[in-house]
Amino acid sequence: MSVVTRPAGLADVPGVVAFWAVAGENDDRPVDSEAAVGRLVERDPDALLLALDDDVLVGTVVAGWDGWRAHLYRLAVLPQRRGEGIAGMLLDAAEDRLVGLGAGRLDAMVLDGNELGQAVWRARGFTRQQRWGRWVKPVVG
Numbered sequence: 717m718s719v720v721t722r723p724a725g726l727a728d729v730p731g732v733v734a735f736w737a738v739a740g741e742n743d744d745r746p747v748d749s750e751a752a753v754g755r756l757v758e759r760d761p762d763a764l765l766l767a768l769d770d771d772v773l774v775g776t777v778v779a780g781w782d783g784w785r786a787h788l789y790r791l792a793v794l795p796q797r798r799g800e801g802i803a804g805m806l807l808d809a810a811e812d813r814l815v816g817l818g819a820g821r822l823d824a825m826v827l828d829g830n831e832l833g834q835a836v837w838r839a840r841g842f843t844r845q846q847r848w849g850r851w852v853k854p855v856v857g
């Protein structure tokens with residue numbers, strides 16, 4: 717496999733947003749915008765990790781670090797490239813970054829019905845917290 721990982725730059729943002737529309741877990745979440753993803757890349761240029769095969773985008777993950785907690789978002793692999801270990805490669809890169817920054821724990825949000833997503837996190841050593849739920853409040857951003 718000739719897949720490599722690297723952080724996204726601003727020029728990658730439109731392609732990433734288009735990629736998520738076909739490859740991401742898109743239920744029950746706000747629609748992504750190029751402006752929002754661009755803000756992420758500007759604020760933390762190493763957070764959005766891409767997997768590329770010959771410059772073709774085949775996977776993504778956001779390895780977010782706020783100085784205190786580490787969160788993984790937007791793990792997605794091109795449908796026709798799944799099962800090749802690309803998510804594993806992205807999660808290796810994400811984990812390296814976050815551990816290097818001092819993270820003591822990684823977390824990820826997974827939809828209840830997303831069996832495949834849950835299988836990946838489980839395979840990577842994540843366990844579901846039973847006693848915590850997420851509380852959200854939409855605000856104008």
Ligand SMILES: CC(C)(COP(=O)(O)OP(=O)(O)OC[C@H]1O[C@@H](n2cnc3c(N)ncnc32)[C@H](O)[C@@H]1OP(=O)(O)O)[C@@H](O)C(=O)NCCC(=O)NCCS
Pocket residue numbers: 739740741790791792793794797798799800801802803804805824825826827830832833834835836837839
């Ligand atoms: C979930 C997703 C990112 C997995 O990507 P992938 O590149 O196919 O995953 P990998 O090939 O790296 O597999 C990693 C591990 O996950 C598990 N796994 C992967 N595909 C699986 C499948 N079809 N069934 C069961 N387990 C599976 C395996 O344990 C695998 O490790 P192994 O091959 O060493 O056994 C991909 O299916 C995807 O983009 N899904 C849509 C978006 C999504 O749901 N993302 C997760 C949000 S929480």
